Amino acid sequence: MVQTANDGVHRYCKKPAARIVGTNGLKWNGRETGIDIQTGNQHVVVPPSMVDGKPYRWLTPLVPRDELPELPKEWIEYLSSQSKPQSAAANNQALDHPNTAQ
DSSP: OEEOTTSOEEOOOOOOSSOOOOEEEEEETTEEEEEEEOOTTOOOOOTTOEETTEEOEESSOOOOGGGSOOOOHHHHHHHHTOSSOBOTTTOOOOBSOGGGOO
8 A cells, every 4th residue: 555645545456357447536326436446558656756746655565466455346346347447527427335445
């Protein structure tokens, strides 16, 4: 897990076997979550990167890919059902399982 330069958090999960589509501005029960899903050719910024003079830093030790947690099943089902990446403005659907957003 990484703390971003603007006090956000990046969590890393195993890539599921199902083909999933990344999304910016994932909504949950019609509400903005602040969650983006990065897949395929998308990327994230990692330590020791700096943005506007502020560092990204590791909050947990690095682990091998096979030790990363799985995405929740409901997220995989939702993300694999999308036909193309969606922007926050275009993503008008919500996931039906708010208890897995932890």
